Amino acid sequence: MEILKQILVSDLGSSYNDFAFLIFRVLFAIQLFRVHGLKKFRLENGQKEIIPNPLGLPEKMNALVASYADLVVPFLIILGLGTRLVILPTIGVTAIGYFIVHRKDSPEVRDVPYMYTLSLLLILALGAGKYSLDYYLLNLL
Numbered sequence: 001m002e003i004l005k006q007i008l009v010s011d012l013g014s015s016y017n018d019f020a021f022l023i024f025r026v027l028f029a030i031q032l033f034r035v036h037g038l039k040k041f042r043l044e045n046g047q048k049e050i051i052p053n054p055l056g057l058p059e060k061m062n063a064l065v066a067s068y069a070d071l072v073v074p075f076l077i078i079l080g081l082g083t084r085l086v087i088l089p090t091i092g093v094t095a096i097g098y099f100i101v102h103r104k105d106s107p108e109v110r111d112v113p114y115m116y117t118l119s120l121l122l123i124l125a126l127g128a129g130k131y132s133l134d135y136y137l138l139n140l141l
Contacts, residue, residue, distance in 0.1 A: 007084055008134040010127025018130035025128065026078050028119050032090075033074035040067050054100040069093040077123065080132020084124055091120045 012018045039049045053062045069090040076086045097113035128134050 005138050008082065008127065009138050010129055010135075012126060012129045015130070021126060021129045022080075022131040025080065025083075025123065028123075029074035029077040032070060032077075032116070037070040037074060040071060052097075052101045054096060065089055066093055077128075080128030080134050083128040083132065083134060087120050087123055091117060091124065094120060 012021055042049065051063055051066045053059065055062075057065070070093075073086055073090045077083060094113045094116040098110060098117055102110045102113060
């Protein structure tokens with residue numbers, strides 16, 4: 001139980017920091033879902049989004065990971081539920097976007113996956129903070 005608390009609960013030092021990080025988490029997750037998650041449903045020129053598969057994974061697995069990263073993870077980030085664990089695949093997706101998919105693109109194009117990866121790494125490092133389901137649920141136990 002103590003290991004679980006160390007993984008899922010974080011102390012950001014003050015209520016102000018926890019509140020500021022809550023706002024960061026919520027705005028970040030909304031943007032991730034709005035820009036990348038909704039693409040999974042949108043049709044452009046009569047076709048669904050083509051999900052890059054630079055690692056050569058089976059197509060269904062690749063689509064499942066990408067969909068999870070852009071559709072499910074944002075809601076879990078907002079709730080602060082299992083935050084450090086659930087964002088790991090999303091970090092993988094954005095880092096692969098930066099290092100492989102967009103490696104030859106201009107810095108302006110590479111900037112998007114770079115900023116997403118940095119933001120996710122910040123959330124990984126800091127956890128969800130005091131205003132999260134992780135904190136609430138683990139303090140009930």
